[in-house]
Amino acid sequence: MTRPDDIDLMQYLDGELEGAESAEVEAALGGSADGQAVARSLDQVSEVVRTHLELAADDADPRLERMWERVERRIHANGAAGEDEAPAVPASAKASGGIFAAIRDWFEERRGYVLTGAVTAAAVAVLVLVLRPPTERIVERPGAERIVKVPVVQKNPIVPVKSEPAAVEELSVNEGTGYILTIPGDDGDNDTTVIWIDPDESKLEGPI
């Protein structure tokens, strides 16, 4: 009897054939010593490959586990997971870092947002500094005295602030007459405004 085809033999050994096909290959193997030898060889090769893959998987397991822990921690840090769903961290690991580790972790988890905030603040600071009216410009030269140039924007010379005497808008005096007097100032002093009350003698009852 002729030995079965190699493809059929591999499918038979992998358990992929069913019913009549499987029985046909099995019958052919029974009558062919050559076919049985090929089948044993293929079986041994399959065993070697399977063992190698299992060993590789065993070796990769711890690394996969650590990777998943990191993924879960990030998911938790972004608020997608609740407190209860956070991956368990050994107490010794939490305690060993101390407050600096906690601060470092906080910034590590929010690094992107802190960076965004800092960039925005820097932009605002630049705007404030650019829009602020300049008052003086300072030019530094290495090894030379500081040179200050003033003014940059000021166009009008500084003039003394003008003063004016008090102005009486309304005046009402009962039981007497009110006068508004202005006493001239001297030596740069303001004129002085005085309200002088001339009491009605007939109704004078007291000082005020």
Place this chain on the structure above:
Amino acid sequence: MIRGAQNALWIALGVAFAITLHSVPALADDASVKLTIYEIRASNDKGPSDPELSKGPLAKKLHKGPFRSWSKFEKLAKHDEKAKRLEAVVVPLQPGGKLSVLYRDRMKSQGKKDRLRLSVAIDKKDGKRRLDTTVELDVGDFFLVGGSPLPGGATYILAISVR
């Protein structure tokens, strides 16, 4: 993600606020002013005037105009009051009666001192109003009210300043 964005926003606002606070000059407080009120007795009695009146900002003013009629100026009282805008300050006066001062507003104009508008009322002991006036004056300037007689031929003077 939203919580993180809020964190970034708060950090940015905090830094921006600190920078702005540092950069912007202090805003003038127009909500209140300081009142200084002198009650003065002017007479021809013997003796020197009160040093605060003979050497202070009122010295020159009290030697001019109608005040030249007296040689001695005594400080009966000095009142330092803080007046909030549109809230009357009431001060009891030494001879009796009371003074009411109402700070109305502050006017600013370039090259000039700020002007303050005050309403001033003086009531007698019996509650009758003696004087009612509205005055505009420069910050730190004095205006005076005089003429009410005091015993002994003296005269009562009020000097009011605001800053």
